[in-house]
Amino acid sequence: MYPRLLIDTKKVEHNAKTMVEMADKYGIDIAGVTKVFCAQENIVKAFVNGGVKYLADSRIENMILLQEFSLKKIFLRLPMLSQIDDVVKYSDISLNSEIEVIKVLSDSALKQKKVHSIILMIDLGDLREGIYYDDEIFSTVEEILNLKGIKLLGIGTNLTCYGAVIPDATNLGRLISIGHEIENRFKIKLEIISGGNSSSVHLLEKESLHGINNLRLGESIVLGTETAYGKRIEGTFDDCFILEVEVIEVKNKPSKPTGKIGLDAFGNVPEYVDSGIRKRVICAIGKQDIDDENIIPVDPRIIILGGSSDHLIIDTTDSDKDYKPGDIIRFKLKYSSLLRAMTSKFVKKVFV
Numbered sequence: 291m292y293p294r295l296l297i298d299t300k301k302v303e304h305n306a307k308t309m310v311e312m313a314d315k316y317g318i319d320i321a322g323v324t325k326v327f328c329a330q331e332n333i334v335k336a337f338v339n340g341g342v343k344y345l346a347d348s349r350i351e352n353m354i355l356l357q358e359f360s361l362k363k364i365f366l367r368l369p370m371l372s373q374i375d376d377v378v379k380y381s382d383i384s385l386n387s388e389i390e391v392i393k394v395l396s397d398s399a400l401k402q403k404k405v406h407s408i409i410l411m412i413d414l415g416d417l418r419e420g421i422y423y424d425d426e427i428f429s430t431v432e433e434i435l436n437l438k439g440i441k442l443l444g445i446g447t448n449l450t451c452y453g454a455v456i457p458d459a460t461n462l463g464r465l466i467s468i469g470h471e472i473e474n475r476f477k478i479k480l481e482i483i484s485g486g487n488s489s490s491v492h493l494l495e496k497e498s499l500h501g502i503n504n505l506r507l508g509e510s511i512v513l514g515t516e517t518a519y520g521k522r523i524e525g526t527f528d529d530c531f532i533l534e535v536e537v538i539e540v541k542n543k544p545s546k547p548t549g550k551i552g553l554d555a556f557g558n559v560p561e562y563v564d565s566g567i568r569k570r571v572i573c574a575i576g577k578q579d580i581d582d583e584n585i586i587p588v589d590p591r592i593i594i595l596g597g598s599s600d601h602l603i604i605d606t607t608d609s610d611k612d613y614k615p616g617d618i619i620r621f622k623l624k625y626s627s628l629l630r631a632m633t634s635k636f637v638k639k640v641f642v
């Protein structure tokens with residue numbers, strides 16, 4: 291049955307262990323982020339065996355799947371007011387930036403006879419979630435400390451996901467000093483200073499993470515890449531996941547479409563380079579299941595041309611292999627493709 295995703299959990303476990311050990315040298319704990327693989331049980335086990343301290347996810351449906359694991363769970367996306375009871379029920383810690391929401395979390399926690407921990411998110415310039423201005427940070431902390439159902443466990447930030455701002459000594463330095471200021475002003479101890487996601491991994495070799503004691507890592511564990519510069523992480527595997535797709539058409543055709551060009555299936559105006567007659571192969575997978583700009587053919591002579599909802603079109607003219615319908619072609623995946631392939635019910639998951 292194709293398309294299918296071959297998943298090597300031993301390699302995932304090795305990667306998790308590598309990241310945990312790398313971070314441990316600097317006194318940093320790892321929260322293993324499971325959203326990119328929809329918290330699939332066998333892969334979560336590999337994270338746990340690899341030694342992550344927390345499990346973290348952004349979707350309640352995935353948090354429910356994580357319940358069978360005893361590690362503390364972190365809810366990553368700012369909670370929706372409409373899901374507060376579930377956030378308190380299924381997570382021990384959530385990331386937050388809105389005092390109105392935190393108050394409702396407190397009420398829900400008291401109702402459920404719990405204390406819910408939060409990490410207050412600070413926006414250091416990437417312009418996704420978090421409080422941006424100092425005044426609001428300190429006034430929010432003051433209000434949080436009056437809530438009976440909430441424990442302020444620490445502060446955190448998220449960088450590079452929206453604004454592509456790279457974590458460095460300056461922005462993370464600000465997070466660390468905000469932490470000190472909170473501790474001094476309010477005479478409390480913050481247990482967690484969470485310095486971001488896989489885009490902070492490049493700092494693990496440097497002094498600039500001193501003062502950070504937590505990172506939330508997904509991509510670096512499953513794909514073996516840090517995400518500030520897109521570099522491979524030494525000692526990790528980049529082929530924990532291999533996508534296999536089946537060829538359904540092989541034909542020599544011109545490289546430029548014939549006729550007047552309008553909008554493609556996704557509303558874009560495509561542009562084409564004329565490189566003459568080429569051997570074009572169609573594979574039975576599409577944009578519903580992968581992001582065709584973010585897959586890497588294992589056969590390096592294959593060129594990816596593009597695709598539509600259900601089709602992937604590649605150029606195999608330069609390949610040594612003479613592809614035929616029914617042949618299987620393999621790809622490594624980048625983040626957006628792994629996310630879609632794991633989410634798509636049309637891609638079979640096979641554990642090797």
Ligand SMILES: *Cc1c(COP(=O)(O)O)cnc(C)c1O
Nearest residue numbers: 323366448487488506507508509
């Ligand atoms: C997805 C996410 C992460 C993990 O990001 P990776 O790049 O996969 O390491 C960390 N923190 C938050 C808030 C997230 O949403």
